[in-house]
Amino acid sequence: MLREKLKNYKIILASGSPRRQQFFKDLDLDFEIRLKEVEEIYPPNLTEEDITDYLAVLKSDAFEGELNDHEILVTSDTIVWHENKALGKPKDYDDAFKMLQSLSDKTHWVITSVCFKTKHKTEVISEVTKVTMYALSDAEIEYYLNKYKPYDKAGSYGIQEWIGYIGVAKIEGSYPNVMGMPVDKVYQYLKQL
Secondary structure, rough: OOHHHHHOOEEEEEOOOOHHHHHHHHOOOOEEEEEOOOOOOOOOOOHHHHHHHHHHHHHHOOOOOOOOOOEEEEEEEEEEOOOOOEEOOOOOHHHHHHHHHHHOOOOOOOOOEEEEEEOOOEEEEEEEEEEOOOOOOHHHHHHHHHHHHOOOHHHHHHOHHHHHHHHEEEEEOOHHHHHHHHHHHHHHHHOOO
């Protein structure tokens, strides 16, 4: 569907995330992966989607002046927002363990922003999904961390993994958003081009 519509565009996905790359494959898009190291630091006064909006644009700014006509750069950022703070990727096992303990038996938000940058404009969309977790035992958290090692995931978990099967009580909003990209919104945006 989109492949034909976007045949005059070159889509560039600036993400090393295997999940985001798979989403683009599943949308049947022709795309290229281009990566740049970006220090993901944001002003401390930002909260919720202001953080992910800022970081998605920051990642796209690394390509300023490099895009040609008919190229669309896609960058994104995901955080877990819980108890008025952002949970990014864990630093290590202990950090991941504490994060999962804090999410246990509570509701948190997964927030993703996606930035679309062309030579002439930059636009950002964002999505918020509410996720409620069951109470997780220390043994369940240890098992998950040892077996799945989710150190590349915001909030220290992947909903598509074991912990999502046994630990998620309820989800309100976009499921793929919790995996790192609101695919439906990305599709709708690209469809409008």
